[in-house]
Amino acid sequence: MTPAKRRNLLLRANRHLGAALVDANFIKVSKLAAATERLLELARSGPPRQTTLLGVLAYELKAVSEEDALLHFAEEQGAGLVDLRECEVAEELRPALDPDACWATWSLPFDREEGFTSIATAHGLSVAVRNYWEKQFDGPILWFGTTLDGLADALEKIEAAAAEKTTARP
Secondary structure (H helix, E strand, O other): OOOHHHHHHHHHHHHHHHHHHHHHHOOHHHHHHHHHHHHHHHHHHOOOHHHHHHHHHHHHHHOOOOHHHHHHHHHOOOOOEEOHHHHOOOOHHHHHOOHHHHHHHHHEEEEOOOEEEEEEOOOOOOHHHHHHHHHHHOOOOOEEEHHHHHHHHHHHHHHHHHHHHHHOOO
């Protein structure tokens, strides 16, 4: 994924997440505006682990509870909950996994069985996130909510393993 496409996806995913949080009465528009400004700063220079509207709202501005947003996603979308620190990404998904898309959407496809793809996301309230991933896979998606930290840890582990494979080649 090109940097421009990653940035576009990241901004679209977070814009829709912010709108969903306002619609669900988790935050006021004024908090969303402040968080969006901070997100734009992070998108320019911050590490991927910090480039999330939900993270800014929950941990910098203390405007929303990540747990409440996660539970709302599970209730509204009928999603399960998963701790990615206890999961391994299915072998068949690894070759096509795009870490840039995962970071931009705060989502990780982690299993594929009998035509169903399981995707864990911390940004499940964002329709742009769900639409993006639904276009990436044939067949139905099973959605699971997960925490920002759990997802970030899983993505960093995947990136480290990929980097190790690259440097280990003769």
